[in-house]
Amino acid sequence: MKNKLLLATIYQFRRKSNLFNIFFIGIFTFLAILIGSYHSSSVHYMKYDIYDSFKQKTLIVTKSQEELEMEGITLDDVREDLNKLKHVTYVARFASFRNYLHSSLLEKEKQNGYVELYASNNSILPKIVKGISFTEENKYTMICPQNFFAIDNLEDLWYMKKKDGISTKQLLGQTIPFEYRSNSGMKTYTIELQVIGLYKNNRYHVDENVCYVEESILEEVLKNQYADDFDDENGVSNLVYQTDFAVQIDELENRSFVEKELIDKGYSVSPMSKVATEYFNEITKKMNNMTFGILSILFLFVLLVLQKKYKEEKKQYQLMVYLGYSKKDIRLIYHMSNIFNIIVSCLFALLISLVPLFLFYKILDIYPFLFHKWRLIVNYMPVLTVFIVSFVASFITSIFHTFYLFEDEND
Amino acid sequence: MVLEVRNISKVYRKKKQKIEVLKNVSYQFEKGTFYWINGKSGAGKSTLIQIIGLLLSPSEGSILIENKDVSTLSDKEKAEIRNQKIGFVFQSFYLNPLMKAYENVMLPMYIHSKYSKEERKEEAFRLLEFVGLKDRVKHFPKELSGGEQQRVAIARALANHPNIILADEPTGSLDPENEEKILTFLKNLAKEGKCVIVVSHNPVTKEYADKILLMERHTIIEEKSYEK
Ligand SMILES: Nc1ncnc2c1ncn2[C@@H]1O[C@H](COP(=O)(O)OP(=O)(O)O)[C@@H](O)[C@H]1O
Ligand SMILES: [Mg+2]
Numbered sequence: 001m002k003n004k005l006l007l008a009t010i011y012q013f014r015r016k017s018n019l020f021n022i023f024f025i026g027i028f029t030f031l032a033i034l035i036g037s038y039h040s041s042s043v044h045y046m047k048y049d050i051y052d053s054f055k056q057k058t059l060i061v062t063k064s065q066e067e068l069e070m071e072g073i074t075l076d077d078v079r080e081d082l083n084k085l086k087h088v089t090y091v092a093r094f095a096s097f098r099n100y101l102h103s104s105l106l107e108k109e110k111q112n113g114y115v116e117l118y119a120s121n122n123s124i125l126p127k128i129v130k131g132i133s134f135t136e137e138n139k140y141t142m143i144c145p146q147n148f149f150a151i152d153n154l155e156d157l158w159y160m161k162k163k164d165g166i167s168t169k170q171l172l173g174q175t176i177p178f179e180y181r182s183n184s185g186m187k188t189y190t191i192e193l194q195v196i197g198l199y200k201n202n203r204y205h206v207d208e209n210v211c212y213v214e215e216s217i218l219e220e221v222l223k224n225q226y227a228d229d230f231d232d233e234n235g236v237s238n239l240v241y242q243t244d245f246a247v248q249i250d251e252l253e254n255r256s257f258v259e260k261e262l263i264d265k266g267y268s269v270s271p272m273s274k275v276a277t278e279y280f281n282e283i284t285k286k287m288n289n290m291t292f293g294i295l296s297i298l299f300l301f302v303l304l305v306l307q308k309k310y311k312e313e314k315k316q317y318q319l320m321v322y323l324g325y326s327k328k329d330i331r332l333i334y335h336m337s338n339i340f341n342i343i344v345s346c347l348f349a350l351l352i353s354l355v356p357l358f359l360f361y362k363i364l365d366i367y368p369f370l371f372h373k374w375r376l377i378v379n380y381m382p383v384l385t386v387f388i389v390s391f392v393a394s395f396i397t398s399i400f401h402t403f404y405l406f407e408d409e410n411d
Numbered sequence: 412m413v414l415e416v417r418n419i420s421k422v423y424r425k426k427k428q429k430i431e432v433l434k435n436v437s438y439q440f441e442k443g444t445f446y447w448i449n450g451k452s453g454a455g456k457s458t459l460i461q462i463i464g465l466l467l468s469p470s471e472g473s474i475l476i477e478n479k480d481v482s483t484l485s486d487k488e489k490a491e492i493r494n495q496k497i498g499f500v501f502q503s504f505y506l507n508p509l510m511k512a513y514e515n516v517m518l519p520m521y522i523h524s525k526y527s528k529e530e531r532k533e534e535a536f537r538l539l540e541f542v543g544l545k546d547r548v549k550h551f552p553k554e555l556s557g558g559e560q561q562r563v564a565i566a567r568a569l570a571n572h573p574n575i576i577l578a579d580e581p582t583g584s585l586d587p588e589n590e591e592k593i594l595t596f597l598k599n600l601a602k603e604g605k606c607v608i609v610v611s612h613n614p615v616t617k618e619y620a621d622k623i624l625l626m627e628r629h630t631i632i633e634e635k636s637y638e639k
Binding site: 003004006007011014015315316319320321322323324325326327328329 | 492507510522
C-alpha cells in the first residue's frame with residue numbers, strides 16, 4: 001500500500017500537463033471558496049442588517065386620548081414612562097404616514113422626490129460615513145442614507161439600480177427645500193433642511209428613503225400638518241389625538257420583552273416593520289444557484305481533466321500489467337494519483353484564497369467603517385465538495401474505462 | 412521443464428467474424444535455452460507470446476509454469492506470476508517517460524517484492540551496471556538512445572530475477588550494432604540458465620538461437636522441419 005501510494009504520487013509532478021490541471025482545478029476551487037464565503041458572509045450580513053435595522057427595533061406605542069384622560073396623564077408622562085423602560089434607547093413622537101415630505105429638487109427619472117423623516121438623536125444614529133451628526137447650532141439639518149432613493153414606496157426599488165438613486169456626492173452640504181400640505185389640503189408649508197451627514201445603509205429595502213432629523217423638526221412638521229385640522233366638537237387640533245410614540249430598542253432580541261412590558265402597561269403596540277424576507281430569500285436563492293452552477297461546471301471540468309489524464313497515462317497502466325500489477329492494483333494507483341492531484345489542487349486553492357482574506361482583513365483594519373457590520377465568514381465547504389466531486393469523477397472515469405487494458409474477448 | 416503450452420488455441424472474435432490465430436499449439440520450453448520464434452507477419456507470434464506471458468487467455472488449452480497449471484488462476488495470481496517469474500522486453504521499449512532509468516528498473520520491485528527501499532535502489536543500479544549503463548542511471552528515457560533504452564528495458568525485465576524472458580521483436584527498431592549488443596545480453600541470460608524466448612523476423616537472431624521455432628499454419632513447427 002505504501003509503495004503504491006509512492007508510485008501514484010511521486011511522478012505526478014513530473015507530468016507538466018498535470019501542473020496545468022492542478023492549476024485550473026485549483027482556480028476553480030478558489031472561485032468556489034470565494035463564492036461560498038461571499039454567500040455565507042452576505043447571508044449573515046443581510047440577516048443582521050434586515051432583521052436588525054432600526055425599523056425592526058422600533059415599536060409604535062400608543063395610548064388613546066380617552067385612556068390618557070381616564071388615567072389623568074399627559075403625553076409627557078407617557079414619554080417619561082416609556083423612557084424608563086429597560087432596553088429602550090429612544091422615544092420620539094410619531095405620526096405614521098405623516099412624515100413623508102416632498103422636494104422637487106430630489107425628483108429624478110424614477111424617483112418622485114419623497115423622503116421619509118424620522119426623529120433621531122446622536123446617541124442612536126446609525127454610523128455616519130460622511131459629514132457630521134446633529135449639532136447645537138443648526139437645528140434645520142438632516143442626515144440621509146448613503147444609498148438614497150427619494151421615493152414613497154420602497155417596493156419600487158425592485159426595479160431600480162444603484163445609479164437610479166440620488167448622487168450623494170453632490171448632496172452633502174446642500175440645503176433641500178421641502179414642501180408639504182396640511183391634512184385638510186388647504187395650506188402648503190415649506191421647510192429647508194441642510195444635509196449634514198450620510199449614514200451607512202444598504203440596499204435591503206429598509207431605509208433607502210429614510211432621513212433623520214431632530215425631534216423638534218418633526219414636531220414642527222406635524223404641528224403644521226394638523227394646524228387646520230380641527231375637531232369641530234371640541235375645538236381642538238387633531239394633533240392632540242395623535243398619541244403615537246416611536247420606541248427604539250437596544251437589541252432586536254429584546255423586542256419581545258419590551259413588547260410584553262408595554263402591553264402589560266396597557267399600551268397598544270405594533271412593530272414599525274416586518275422583515276423584508278422575500279428579498280432576502282431571493283438573494284439567498286440566487287447565491288445558491290450560482291454556487292451550484294460553479295460546482296456543476298467544476299464537476300464536468302474535473303471529469304474532463306481526469307479523462308484526459310487517463311488517456312495520457314493509459315500506456316503506463318498497460319505497462320504495469322506487463323510488469324505484474326493486477327488490475328486492482330492499477331485501479332488503486334489510478335485513484336490515488338487522481339486524489340493526490342485533487343488534494344494538491346485544493347491546497348493550492350486554499351493557499352491562494354489566503355491572499356484575498358489577508359487583503360480583506362488589512363482593509364478592515366484601515367477602513368473598519370466600510371464593513372462595520374460585515375463579518376467575513378470564510379466558507380471552506382466548497383473544498384470538501386470539490387474533493388467529493390473529484391472522488392466521484394475519478395470513480396466514474398475508472399468505471400467508464402473498466403480498465404480493459406488488454407482486449408480479451410474470452411474474459 | 413520451466414514452461415509448457417498444451418493444446419493452445421486462440422480465436423479472436425471481431426463482431427461476428429471469427430479469426431483463428433492459434434490452433435492446437437503444444438511445446439515444452441527448457442531452462443538455459445535461447446528460443447527464436449520465427450514466422451511471417453500475422454502468423455500469431457505476438458499472440459502466442461502474450462498467452463505465454465499470461466496477458467491473454469487462450470480460447471482452449473493450458474499453460475504450465477514449473478509444472479503448475481497457471482491458465483486457470485485469477486487475475487491477481489496471474490499478475491503475481493508475471494511479476495515474479497516472467498520478464499518482458501518489447502520492440503517499443505515501453506519505458507515510463509516520467510521515470511529516470513533506475514526508477515523504471517525499480518518499477519516491478521514495488522509489488523510482491525522482498526526488497527527494502529535501499530535494496531531496491533541498489534539492485535536497480537546493479538542491473539543497470541550489468542547492462543552497461545552505469546553512468547546513465549539517473550537519465551530520463553528521452554535522454555537515452557534507442558539501444559540504451561532497450562538495455563534499460565532488459566534490466567527492468569530482470570528486476571525480480573525471473574526464469575523466463577519473453578521478447579517480442581526486441582531489436583525491431585535498433586541499428587545492427589545495438590541489435591548485436593541486445594542479442595548478446597539475451598544469449599548470456601540463456602547461458603546463465605534462463606529460458607529466453609525471442610519473437611523476431613530478423614534472421615540475424617538465428618546466430619544466437621539454441622532452438623529455432625517456426626510459426627506456420629497457426630502452429631509451431633520445430634527447426635528440424637524448417638526448410639530454407
Ligand atoms: N486483439 C485482436 N483482435 C482481433 N484480431 C487480432 C487481435 N490481435 C491480433 N489479431 C490478429 O491475429 C493475427 C495474428 O496477430 P499477431 O499475433 O500480432 O501476429 P504476429 O505477431 O505474428 O505478426 C493477425 O491476423 C491479427 O490481425
Ligand atoms: Mg507481432
